[in-house]
Amino acid sequence: MRTLIKDTIEKIGETVTLKGWVNTKRDHGKLTFIDLRDRTGVIQCVGFQKMSDLTPESSIEIIGVVKKRPEKMINPAIITGKVEIDVQEYVVLSKSETLPFDMGQQTLNLELPTLLDHRSLTLKHEKIQKIFKVQAALADEFRKSAEKLGCTEIFIPTIAAGATEGGAEVFQVDYFGHKAFMTQSPQLYKQIMVGVLERVYTIAKAYRAEPSVTTRHLTEATQMDIEIAFIDSFDELLNALEYVGTSMVSNVSKNYSQILEEFGVDQPLVPDQIPRLTLRQAQVIVTKRTGRDLSKENDLNPEDEREICLWGKEEHQSDFVTITHFPTKKRAFYTMPDPENPEYSLSYDLLFRGIEILSGSKRINDYQQLIQAMKNKKVNPENFGMYLMAFKYGMPPEGGFSFGLERLTMKLLELHNVREASLFPRDMERIDERLSQQSSEDNL
Amino acid sequence: MRTLIKDTIEKIGETVTLKGWVNTKRDHGKLTFIDLRDRTGVIQCVGFQKMSDLTPESSIEIIGVVKKRPEKMINPAIITGKVEIDVQEYVVLSKSETLPFDMGQQTLNLELPTLLDHRSLTLKHEKIQKIFKVQAALADEFRKSAEKLGCTEIFIPTIAAGATEGGAEVFQVDYFGHKAFMTQSPQLYKQIMVGVLERVYTIAKAYRAEPSVTTRHLTEATQMDIEIAFIDSFDELLNALEYVGTSMVSNVSKNYSQILEEFGVDQPLVPDQIPRLTLRQAQVIVTKRTGRDLSKENDLNPEDEREICLWGKEEHQSDFVTITHFPTKKRAFYTMPDPENPEYSLSYDLLFRGIEILSGSKRINDYQQLIQAMKNKKVNPENFGMYLMAFKYGMPPEGGFSFGLERLTMKLLELHNVREASLFPRDMERIDERLSQQSSEDNL
Numbered sequence: 001m002r003t004l005i006k007d008t009i010e011k012i013g014e015t016v017t018l019k020g021w022v023n024t025k026r027d028h029g030k031l032t033f034i035d036l037r038d039r040t041g042v043i044q045c046v047g048f049q050k051m052s053d054l055t056p057e058s059s060i061e062i063i064g065v066v067k068k069r070p071e072k073m074i075n076p077a078i079i080t081g082k083v084e085i086d087v088q089e090y091v092v093l094s095k096s097e098t099l100p101f102d103m104g105q106q107t108l109n110l111e112l113p114t115l116l117d118h119r120s121l122t123l124k125h126e127k128i129q130k131i132f133k134v135q136a137a138l139a140d141e142f143r144k145s146a147e148k149l150g151c152t153e154i155f156i157p158t159i160a161a162g163a164t165e166g167g168a169e170v171f172q173v174d175y176f177g178h179k180a181f182m183t184q185s186p187q188l189y190k191q192i193m194v195g196v197l198e199r200v201y202t203i204a205k206a207y208r209a210e211p212s213v214t215t216r217h218l219t220e221a222t223q224m225d226i227e228i229a230f231i232d233s234f235d236e237l238l239n240a241l242e243y244v245g246t247s248m249v250s251n252v253s254k255n256y257s258q259i260l261e262e263f264g265v266d267q268p269l270v271p272d273q274i275p276r277l278t279l280r281q282a283q284v285i286v287t288k289r290t291g292r293d294l295s296k297e298n299d300l301n302p303e304d305e306r307e308i309c310l311w312g313k314e315e316h317q318s319d320f321v322t323i324t325h326f327p328t329k330k331r332a333f334y335t336m337p338d339p340e341n342p343e344y345s346l347s348y349d350l351l352f353r354g355i356e357i358l359s360g361s362k363r364i365n366d367y368q369q370l371i372q373a374m375k376n377k378k379v380n381p382e383n384f385g386m387y388l389m390a391f392k393y394g395m396p397p398e399g400g401f402s403f404g405l406e407r408l409t410m411k412l413l414e415l416h417n418v419r420e421a422s423l424f425p426r427d428m429e430r431i432d433e434r435l436s437q438q439s440s441e442d443n444l
Numbered sequence: 445m446r447t448l449i450k451d452t453i454e455k456i457g458e459t460v461t462l463k464g465w466v467n468t469k470r471d472h473g474k475l476t477f478i479d480l481r482d483r484t485g486v487i488q489c490v491g492f493q494k495m496s497d498l499t500p501e502s503s504i505e506i507i508g509v510v511k512k513r514p515e516k517m518i519n520p521a522i523i524t525g526k527v528e529i530d531v532q533e534y535v536v537l538s539k540s541e542t543l544p545f546d547m548g549q550q551t552l553n554l555e556l557p558t559l560l561d562h563r564s565l566t567l568k569h570e571k572i573q574k575i576f577k578v579q580a581a582l583a584d585e586f587r588k589s590a591e592k593l594g595c596t597e598i599f600i601p602t603i604a605a606g607a608t609e610g611g612a613e614v615f616q617v618d619y620f621g622h623k624a625f626m627t628q629s630p631q632l633y634k635q636i637m638v639g640v641l642e643r644v645y646t647i648a649k650a651y652r653a654e655p656s657v658t659t660r661h662l663t664e665a666t667q668m669d670i671e672i673a674f675i676d677s678f679d680e681l682l683n684a685l686e687y688v689g690t691s692m693v694s695n696v697s698k699n700y701s702q703i704l705e706e707f708g709v710d711q712p713l714v715p716d717q718i719p720r721l722t723l724r725q726a727q728v729i730v731t732k733r734t735g736r737d738l739s740k741e742n743d744l745n746p747e748d749e750r751e752i753c754l755w756g757k758e759e760h761q762s763d764f765v766t767i768t769h770f771p772t773k774k775r776a777f778y779t780m781p782d783p784e785n786p787e788y789s790l791s792y793d794l795l796f797r798g799i800e801i802l803s804g805s806k807r808i809n810d811y812q813q814l815i816q817a818m819k820n821k822k823v824n825p826e827n828f829g830m831y832l833m834a835f836k837y838g839m840p841p842e843g844g845f846s847f848g849l850e851r852l853t854m855k856l857l858e859l860h861n862v863r864e865a866s867l868f869p870r871d872m873e874r875i876d877e878r879l880s881q882q883s884s885e886d887n888l
Contacts, residue, residue: 002674019674021838038674039594039642059674059840093674094809096838120833123640132641136597150483153580155666155849157868158602158649159615161875171603173626174616175663176655176872178879182617189868196567197576198483205602205649211620219619222599230446230463230482230503230537365538386868386876389564394465394540396503405599424601424633424830428620431605432830435622 006040009083011066018043018062018085019093021124022054024104036062036085037126043080044069047087056103057096057124063089112417119424119432130259131421135409137256139203141248142224142403146201149240151226154200156189158182158207162383169209171219182207185402186225191334191363192390194229194398201226203405213427215417216355218406220426227400234346234362237399238322242274245350245358245403246320249412263413268352269319275312278325278344282308298327306354324348333377334370336362336399348401357408360401367391450484453527455510462487462506462529463537465568466498468548480506480529481570487524488513491531500547501540501568507533556861563868563876574703575865579853581700583647585692586668586847590645593684595670598644600633602626602651606827613653615663626651629846630669635778635807636834638673638842645670647849657871659861660799662850664870671844678790678806681843682766686718689794689802689847690764693856707857712763712796719760722769722788726752742771750798768792777821778814780806780843792845801852804845811835 003016020038027050034045034054045062054060064085075081100118101110108115108125115122122128143153160183163170171182183189186204193200206223226244231237249268253260260267277285283294286307294304300323312321328337328345336346347361364370370391374381381388409421419425424432447460464482471477471494478489478498489506498504508529519525544562545554552559552569559566566572587597604627607614615626627633630648637644650667670688675681693712697704701711721729727738730751738748744767756765772781772789780790791805808814814835818825825832853865863869868876 002676019840021840039596057838059838093840094838097811097836099837118833120636120639120830121837123637124837129640132598133596135599139597139599152483152577153583154576154867155579155583155647157664157870157875159651159664159870159875161877161879172618175875176653176879178875180875192564193567193867195564196573203599203647207603209620220601220603232446367541386564389562392541393543393565393568394501394503394538396463396465396537423598423637426601426603431601431603431619431622431624433605435605435620 004040005036005038005043005080008043008066008085009080012068012083013066015063015065015088016085018045018064020059022056022058022060022096023126025051025054025056034062034087036060041080042078042126043083043085044075045085045087047090049087051087051090053092053095054090055096056099057121059093059096061091061093062087112419113434116419116425116430117434123423127262128420130256130262131409131413131415132423134252134256134259134413135405135421137252138248138408138412139222139224139405141251142203142244142405143201145244145247146226149199149226149228149244151199151201151228152197154190154193154197154202156186156193156202156204158205160188162380169211171207171209184208185223187332187334187402188384188387190225190227190400191395191398192387194227194400195390195393195395198230198396199226199228211428213429216407216410218418218422218425218427221407221422222405224403224405225400226402227398229396229398231362231397231399234324234399237346237360237362237401238276238324238348241348241350241358241360241401242320242322244401245352246270246274248403248408249319249352252412260413265412265414268412269313269317271316271318274320274322275316275318276322276324277308279323279327280325282321282323285311298330300349302355305351305356309351309354312351319353321351322348323351331361333373333379334361334363335373336364346399350401352408352411353414355407355411357411358401358403360399362397362399365391365395365397367395448484449480449482449487449524452487452510452529453524456512456527457510459507459509459532460529462489462508464503466500466502466504466540467570469495469498469500478506478531480504485524486522486570487527487529488519489529489531491534493531495531495534497536497539498534499540500543501565503537503540505535505537506531556863557878560863560869560874561878567867571706572864574700574706575853575857575859576867578696578700578703578857579849579865581696582692582852582856583666583668583849585695586647586688586849587645589688589691590670593643593670593672593688595643595645595672596641598634598637598641598646600630600637600646600648602649604632606824613655615651615653628652629667631776631778631846632828632831634669634671634844635839635842636831638671638844639834639837639839642674642840643670643672655872657873660851660854662862662866662869662871665851665866666849668847668849669844670846671842673840673842675806675841675843678768678843681790681804681806681845682720682768682792685792685794685802685804685845686764686766688845689796690714690718692847692852693763693796696856704857707859709856709858712856713757713761714764715760715762717760718764718766719756719762720766720768721752723767723771724769726765726767729755742774744793744800746799749795749800753795753798756795763797765795766792767795775805777817777823778805778807779817780808790843794845796852796855797858799851799855801855802845802847804843806841806843809835809839809841811839 023035023037350358467479467481794802
């Protein structure tokens with residue numbers, strides 16, 4: 001019967017069977033020290049033998065006795081720091097080849113390309129694993145808050161007949177001889193579905209064939225989407241997105257405070273009321289603080305986002321700032337223009353610590369207005385038959401928003417590149433392994 | 445302040461604001477009867493006015509007084525059957541066009557192609573909505589049981605450089621001029637990830653370019669996958685899959701018993717021990733019961749699956765039967781052959797009421813053995829660099845399984861076609877709208 005490493009501290013004096021990976025191994029003359037790692041933690045194992053067949057990352061089974069460590073040998077940094085295992089026997093379950101680099105460092109100091117070239121190995125590093133434990137927790141908190149809002153989970157397709165939101169940045173699929181596309185977002189289907197279930201959520205893939213390599217874009221990303229209907233006001237949407245955004249971030253930060261500490265990240269500042277600014281108000285503030293003239297700009301650039309977040313932190317003790325009313329022409333066709341000034345739209349972004357983590361809007365729910373909006377944006381309504389059908393049959397006032405899971409994970413742990421927050425990141429230069437220029441020409 | 449329909453029964457005598465869709469409308473001279481539908485139910489509303497602008501499926505707001513119905517007018521079939529709304533005012537939020545067919549029937553009697561041609565409308569039918577409430581509940585129960593097994597949720601890619609499991613039935617993507625493929629399953633990535641996190645689960649898309657139209661295949665399906673490492677025995681895997689399979693089905697059936705009743709489906713039979721048979725044992729039983737000689741067959745065909753499930757029900761009071769030890773040559777390259785008889789493999793299917801709802805196996809975890817197994821199956825190891833890397837660095841003994849969400853939903857509600865259990869089903873003839881033969885030639 002296997003004992004998990006975290007449970008050894010309750011079993012002092014007992015003989016236990018542990019299973020895990022050799023995290024590190026140190027030979028000290030007659031003694032061998034193994035740090036054994038399983039999904040619950042790491043524990044020091046001491047053997048009076050050479051154990052020469054134990055290579056780092058090999059998976060092994062150890063039978064041994066749990067012993068208290070001498071007082072001065074206690075390691076307060078880990079929960080098993082007060083005990084160690086006196087190894088009686090061990091079995092190698094699967095021997096690891098020699099590692100291409102030392103995995104025993106507290107932080108794996110590798111350049112990003114090397115980290116990704118060896119992804120199946122580097123993911124095994126304890127600190128890298130923690131990124132994905134936080135990611136799983138974010139997704140879980142997202143679902144919990146969506147359920148609290150009364151949303152039903154939906155499972156929607158990613159292969160579509162038309163480019164979801166128009167534009168050229170779509171991946172094309174050969175669909176039995178027909179041209180099809182990978183969806184750029186779950187947007188259109190979640191909108192159809194609020195016409196059915198009123199309130200829906202989905203965690204879905206978004207595919208963007210952006211021919212650029214930046215630190216915050218992936219060609220295949222995970223989106224967490226919510227859409228709600230029968231809304232009374234624009235504020236109802238803002239309340240909902242701030243509720244989901246802040247409770248995700250706060251709960252995960254609280255429940256994984258040790259991981260945040262290890263990554264050198266503070267607990268997030270979440271005031272009772274998140275500061276809300278229109279784009280134009282935000283621009284005036286940035287101009288005041290920096291002298292930069294933004295009056296001709298129709299969006300916030302990354303520098304502006306960082307500045308307005310500094311303002312939010314200084315003036316409102318908030319790591320979040322909500323920005324509303326982006327110019328209608330800068331937003332997708334389904335975005336509702338502000339009836340009081342249609343040049344601007346009932347749209348919003350949620351910024352967190354200098355970066356946009358959410359985007360969304362109130363939607364156009366009138367069929368004729370939607371057709372007109374498509375035409376204005378040079379989107380052909382003929383390619384959106386199933387979507388438009390939903391608006392013919394009583395689509396209520398509605399809106400929604402979308403979080404990027406990888407980007408949120410990146411920002412919460414202050415990683416430098418969104419690829420670090422994706423298990424197997426896709427970009428234009430890589431599908432697991434690097435795509436060579438050569439094969440690009442040969443393959444098609 | 446909006447009142448949800450289900451909450452009206454607590455508000456007798458009060459004036460409430462309801463929002464929803466006109467489910468049905470009946471004119472009785474001076475009186476108009478509206479059945480109003482929101483996400484929580486349906487309620488009868490009575491107006492002393494014509495309400496001639498209210499068309500079925502329009503979304504509306506009603507202000508009215510909650511009244512007790514006279515004793516003989518009570519409808520015991522619905523929770524709001526004891527009350528009705530005396531309409532004071534109403535507002536049309538979004539007027540529906542004339543429906544192409546009557547949506548007011550208890551069951552929507554349409555041929556499948558019609559049902560799908562009008563999917564954005566037909567999904568709004570109450571009984572069809574319920575299919576997807578059950579589906580959401582199945583996914584939720586899946587996650588709960590996976591968490592109880594100690595699994596971490598993972599988010600893995602669907603664009604791959606090689607065809608996941610070999611074979612020709614893959615969708616090809618143009619990836620910046622490179623040839624790429626949509627994954628046929630999350631299999632390879634979840635295997636890599638048990639080398640990292642030991643126990644993982646994912647709800648992911650599986651793409652199969654099967655050029656055939658059957659009642660149980662989709663080209664884009666939702667898979668619920670679990671993979672666990674450091675297993676002691678084959679039985680440990682069987683215990684895990686039976687736990688997840690039966691608890692999903694039992695919990696959803698119990699929590700949604702009214703929906704099951706409406707679909708005319710019995711509560712599932714789940715004995716303490718699910719009957720387990722090897723393929724050969726199952727074949728002998730089918731032969732005994734039907735006289736059909738299966739000794740040359742290497743799999744169960746749909747007829748056999750139904751027969752062995754009848755046996756399970758009659759002999760073991762079980763709606764589930766676990767079948768193990770399929771021939772090694774019939775299973776994917778990563779399947780572990782049975783060491784005692786390598787012609788057969790440590791593989792399994794879980795049958796539920798006559799159909800396979802789960803498939804899986806113990807995996808080959810030794811690097812050299814895996815390379816050899818690939819070569820035997822004519823799979824080129826060069827296309828699986830990132831996958832194989834995981835096996836170089838200490839992959840423990842492991843195995844896993846996978847449920848098809850749509851197929852399980854179909855079977856639990858005894859639907860006739862898996863397309864009914866997919867919000868927007870994809871098959872070779874349809875991406876929302878039907879694909880014409882014409883465009884097949886024109887488009888590429």
